[in-house]
Amino acid sequence: MKFSGRKFFLTFACVVGICSLAISSFATTWDMPTPYPDKTFHTVNIIQFAKDVEKATNGDLKIKIHSAGSLFKHPEISKAVRGGQVPIGEFFLSLLSNENAVFGADSQPFLATNYKEAKKLWDAQKPVITKLLAKQNMMPLFSVPWPPQGLYTKKPINSVADLKGIKFRAYNATLEKFANLVGAAPTQVEVPDIPQAFATGRVDAMITSPSTGANSKAWDFITHYTDIQAWLPKNIVVVNKRAFRKLSKADQAAILTAAAAAEKRGWEMSIQETAAKTAILKKNGVIIVTPSKELMDGLKKVGAEMLMEWKKDAGAEGAVLLKAYYN
Numbered sequence: 001m002k003f004s005g006r007k008f009f010l011t012f013a014c015v016v017g018i019c020s021l022a023i024s025s026f027a028t029t030w031d032m033p034t035p036y037p038d039k040t041f042h043t044v045n046i047i048q049f050a051k052d053v054e055k056a057t058n059g060d061l062k063i064k065i066h067s068a069g070s071l072f073k074h075p076e077i078s079k080a081v082r083g084g085q086v087p088i089g090e091f092f093l094s095l096l097s098n099e100n101a102v103f104g105a106d107s108q109p110f111l112a113t114n115y116k117e118a119k120k121l122w123d124a125q126k127p128v129i130t131k132l133l134a135k136q137n138m139m140p141l142f143s144v145p146w147p148p149q150g151l152y153t154k155k156p157i158n159s160v161a162d163l164k165g166i167k168f169r170a171y172n173a174t175l176e177k178f179a180n181l182v183g184a185a186p187t188q189v190e191v192p193d194i195p196q197a198f199a200t201g202r203v204d205a206m207i208t209s210p211s212t213g214a215n216s217k218a219w220d221f222i223t224h225y226t227d228i229q230a231w232l233p234k235n236i237v238v239v240n241k242r243a244f245r246k247l248s249k250a251d252q253a254a255i256l257t258a259a260a261a262a263e264k265r266g267w268e269m270s271i272q273e274t275a276a277k278t279a280i281l282k283k284n285g286v287i288i289v290t291p292s293k294e295l296m297d298g299l300k301k302v303g304a305e306m307l308m309e310w311k312k313d314a315g316a317e318g319a320v321l322l323k324a325y326y327n
């Protein structure tokens with residue numbers, strides 16, 4: 001039997017119609033790699049974000065979280081989102097500072113040392129990095145800081161000289177530089193590997209938040225926590241722009257609303273974490289130390305030196321950022 005042109009068209013339209021109906025009734029699932037374990041407050045916040053998105057899109061869009069670097073290793077996550085292997089992902093923002101120093105503003109020692117300053121810094125940093133991420137086909141959804149970073153050691157640290165020669169865990173290039181400048185010997189270690197790195201003697205000290213210290217059961221391998229409140233580095237959740245554009249306008253709006261709520265909630269969770277996790281360190285026998293003036297003066301001197309270098313590296317974009325921050 002031969003199809004007439006009209007009959008063929010109708011048959012075709014019908015098949016397409018059925019198909020698009022079928023497609024629209026299937027939910028989209030987005031795989032989302034994240035670097036930190038499930039109980040980390042950042043991950044808890046992202047799990048809530050995924051629930052909010054699913055609810056607001058009436059189940060149209062599901063976000064499946066792959067935590068603790070299980071889908072992509074932490075240093076690969078930004079590349080995976082950029083290349084479209086995954087539509088969405090979370091990573092430690094300053095890991096991108098090798099591409100442009102402005103990504104590392106929040107890891108500069110003593111530039112922003114409390115939540116108020118960290119918020120101001122994010123407001124100044126966000127427009128600059130949004131432009132840079134757009135060039136890589138990515139868009140920021142939300143960013144949340146870790147609690148202020150403190151010093152974990154196996155002995156009291158009263159001055160910068162006391163850090164000399166200590167094997168030091170680092171999590172990015174800036175911390176590695178800081179460790180080198182204070183005379184320590186840095187090694188990169190991801191959060192899930194911290195307990196083993198201490199147990200095997202690869203490292204003897206670290207700078208991180210009360211969250212990561214308590215979650216890693218730092219009392220098993222260090223004795224002192226010196227509360228130097230050196231910086232509040234952030235995680236960021238980014239989306240691949242092409243993947244985002246494929247969603248309906250209503251689903252796009254739902255994601256942006258859930259992201260704004262996640263950013264607000266995440267900052268509040270971070271503030272809560274600071275006191276709660278410091279208390280857990282203390283309860284488990286860690287000696288919580290208020291830093292000596294000598295130690296702080298020495299560390300701040302190193303911070304000032306690093307900021308000068310950062311300004312050179314960050315060029316015109318860094319100047320725009322700092323101007324907005326100091327305003």
Ligand code: PCA
Pocket residue numbers: 092146147171190191207208209210211212233
């Ligand atoms: N925890 C993460 C990043 C900063 C923090 O507080 C870590 O230690 O790698």
